[in-house]
Amino acid sequence: MRGPALGIALGALFALLPALGAPAPVPAPGPQDAVDAYGELRDPALERRYEHIVAQLRCLVCQNESIADSNVELASDLRRQVREMLIAGRSDEDIFKFMTDRYGEFVRFSPPLEPKTLLIWGAPFVMLLLGALIILRVVRQRAQQPLDDTPAAGASDSS
């Protein structure tokens, strides 16, 4: 339920380059070992989804950090939870629902795009429109006034 607006914003802030180097030599291979020795997901697509999801979940202890940024135990427990659900093949939506079922809407870092939050997501565009209208109005008004080519008076002129 995310709109393109969210996509742009996320793209601006959170688009990450796939790691430019290959992870260093890794120990014991295991067929179901989806997580490497560093604790990261082996599958780059999964890792990317992981990073995207944890950046979108709020750490409820600190409340203004995402669980990606927070150092507290709850955050690392929840990160582990997200990883496990990704490995189990759950969709992004499922994972978000898991979290909101337990912690409520507040755990989402941004409000989901729905009618009641349009006031927030739509605000920038409304402002853009309003701003353009104001500018238009002032410009039209001023264009019709004399240009006053006399040098600007330094002393006072009353209102």
Next chain:
Amino acid sequence: MTPELGEFALILAFVLSLAQAFFGLVGAGRGQLAWMSVARPAVSGQFVFVVMAFACLVYSFVNNDFSVLYVARNSNSQLPVFYKVAALWGAHEGSLLLWILILSVWSLAVAAFSRGLPITFAARVLGVMGLISAGFMLFTLWTSNPFLRLVPPAPDGADLNPVLQDFALSIHPPMLYTGYVGFSVAFAFACAAMLEGRLDQAWAKWTRPWTLFAWLFLTVGIALGSWWAYYELGWGGWWFWDPVENASFMPWLTGTALVHSLSVTEKRGIFKSWTLLLAIIAFSLSLVGTFLVRSGVLVSVHSFATDPARGLYILAFLCVVIGGSLTLYAWRAPKLYVPGGFQLWSREFFLLVNNVVLVSVAGLVLWGTLSPLVYELMNIGKISVGPPVFALMFLVPMVPLMAFLAIGMHAGWRRGTLTVSLKLLLGLLAVGVLLALLVQAGGFGALHGLGLIGLAFGFWIMLSALIEPVRRLRNRQRLSQGMLGMCIAHLGVGLFAIGASGVESYKIEKDVALKPGDHYVAAGYDFHFISSADVRGPNYDAVEATVEVTHKGRLVTVLKPQKRHFWVQQTDNSKAAISVGWMRDLFVAMGNPLGNGAWSMRVQYKPLVRYIWLGALVMALGGLIAATDRRYRLRTREAVVPADATAAAGTRLGST
């Protein structure tokens, strides 16, 4: 004795600021020269006592006087002296005293440099500042007294929060407050103009340098805060859209708009009500910020200890100051309209766009910060507005503004003609795009849409800002400080845009589990965790990891992050190790121990991140250069000084 002395000094200062306010404002209203002349000495007196009060508190801190409650709560005998002083403004009560000190310094400066101004006007300015001082002093004495005693005295203090024990901490609040409080000068100038019933081009010229100074300090203060958060908080982020950060950003945005609007009013005598409103709003937002941080209304990592009773006082104060000034505005502003034409694509047009965009962004940020509160009030539910929303609110208006900036710098007054050819500007845009592509492809190996725009516009703005200085240098023409300052400030904007776009588009942040001997590679840099060892600091124990970083086989640096445990507060704090470079930062911070010497670490690659703060500093430098332009200097006396009280009375409301 010392704390009591300090409190007494503050009380005296309070009485003097009341005198300053009363005699300044009422004296001006009645045209009483004798009364008005009390204002300046009152300022000096108030300043002396405020310094005394502040010195008394510093004394208590440095001498480990734990019989003072505030000292016991925020300091510790093992704290290095430097931080004992800085601890003074580490919590609510002391930071208020800092605010009061800075306000009295600004007041003193205004009193000293306002001798060229008409007496009634100056008296009113000082009177308004006196009101504000009195308000803050009353607040401190009544609800937030830093001089309260602790009986029996504590054996030792509770220590300063480890996160705050840092050099940038010592400077960040004073810089920030100098900015916030400095806007009170423009505010006072605005109130004086409204009380007088007139506002003219001379007024704009008087107000501008004060505003520029306040603005540049605020810029530095915010940049310091961002830089500090980046390396101290261990997350590597530089902006979180935290309510308190937003509280400092909104005055900055409106302050920037004010600085620009003032130039239109100074030059053409138009946009008077815009400028007036901006002067009111910039300081009002500073006060609103004060409210948000100290009242407990919003959750923030930055908030001071919260207390709704204090919040109530500040709210009442806001109603008096902001409500009063905006009521004055509603009354006086309609008469200020001056017809003055300008065409599309003229400088006035560009500055109008600038005004509208900056105020819009400030409004959006305010809405984003307060909407959770609004939704809660209306019972729509508990929503959360996080960084992605704010990013949208910031970028949607700002990206177009960047293009307007690159062109608008060269717009002529009144007519839609540019002082440089459009072809040149478009050519520079092409160069900007090329540079951006080079940086992206060459530096990072991949293109990124929004990052491309940010980089291209950033380069374009920088190149555009250099046209005029280069041209004048070439033709051996004079370059005024005003123009030089403007160019440098805009150069800073471009730098900032490059830094922000670069880091946000290409940063790599990974949380990895590493045991000694492990390698982790990010962006071509090999991070080799070698070992960890126990170390001891002045008031903490720590585990220090040694991480060797190599690039294509060559050693780049050895990073030593620490996980510190502070003895007194029994808390842990992660101290990141950063390798600073012109093109990138490399960042390692320790997370939690995983057993057997293994640690979870946060490894980061941050390209171009330094330009964020360098850009801000360059902006501030531009502001400083512009503020000290000859035309603002004290010696210039273009304003007529009334010789006696009758004349002073004549400049009152009668002229409307």
Next chain:
Amino acid sequence: MWKFILPIVAFIALAVLFAFGLNPNRDIHAIPSPLIGKPAPLFKLTDVSDPSRIVSNADLKGQVYVLNVWGTWCVACRQEQQDLLTIAQQHVVPIIGLDYMDERSKAQQWLQQLGNPYNAVAFDTDGRTAIDWGVYGAPETFLVDGAGRVIYKFISPMTQQVWAREFLPRIEAARKGGA
């Protein structure tokens, strides 16, 4: 003309908003629990003192009970311990403890030193149960009715006043409601 009145009107709206925000009954940290009215998550964990014993809320089906989440790392939990002991002595409902993010030995020591108000204490080894209950900070206390539904969640150290004001009436209502 209206555009000059707009700023003061906007400020008045802001001031009203702030006045509301100052209401002392607001808890800015409180996050409404989505579990209210929903079935309580089932757990089957080991007893903190005896790893061979199982503690599960499935056994409590049909009873109204209280689940108190705590940890030895939690300073506020220490605060509520005294009040919990007094409440436990009234034997109104079973009080089950959920110890999480903790170490068994520390928890055992704690219960010995400070007293044990719980009928049983479940040890959440990996924190999953806490996540299922939407726990984000201790102490948190849940009230579950006989049908196994979560009817109330209280965040903050428990006190006798809160018990009397919030829990007792709800317990009575739940019992009357038939369970």
